[in-house]
Amino acid sequence: MSAPVVRIGTRGSALARAQAGFVAASLEARGRPYEIVVVKTEGDRGAPDTATIDHLPTRRAVEAERAFLRAAGGGCRAPIGAVAETTGERIHLFAGYATVDGTATAFGESEGPIADGPTLAAELARRLAERLDRASVATGARPA
Numbered sequence: 001m002s003a004p005v006v007r008i009g010t011r012g013s014a015l016a017r018a019q020a021g022f023v024a025a026s027l028e029a030r031g032r033p034y035e036i037v038v039v040k041t042e043g044d045r046g047a048p049d050t051a052t053i054d055h056l057p058t059r060r061a062v063e064a065e066r067a068f069l070r071a072a073g074g075g076c077r078a079p080i081g082a083v084a085e086t087t088g089e090r091i092h093l094f095a096g097y098a099t100v101d102g103t104a105t106a107f108g109e110s111e112g113p114i115a116d117g118p119t120l121a122a123e124l125a126r127r128l129a130e131r132l133d134r135a136s137v138a139t140g141a142r143p144a
Contacts (some may be wrong), residue, residue: 003031010039060084097128099132
């Protein structure tokens with residue numbers, strides 16, 4: 001059975017595309033098929049008809065990804081990324097980030113019940129931050 005294609009959504013800016021490329025390279029190294037999709041955004045406001053296209057598993061995956069970004073202190077300029085997949089009642093999160101200068105990176109995965117996605121994401125962010133902090137001390141790099 002082949003792995004499902006991971007769709008990496010990104011804005012069209014050079015920075016956003018570079019961040020998506022960072023995630024894509026990590027997925028490619030693991031043999032995971034991916035597709036980078038450039039999306040247009042208008043902030044966090046959805047169109048009025050969004051409720052008609054709501055897909056609960058996708059929403060849960062996005063909520064976990066956003067929870068990771070929040071817990072890791074991610075922003076538009078942070079070298080950070082997360083992708084979550086849902087299968088049945090389970091969620092799998094793969095995430096990582098780097099020091100600003102790129103000399104130290106930390107990647108990890110977490111899996112559990114779909115309802116625990118944001119909690120799993122926050123815990124993964126904490127574990128990766130500890131790893132990144134240790135690597136930063138060893139290399140003298142500046143954390144993101």
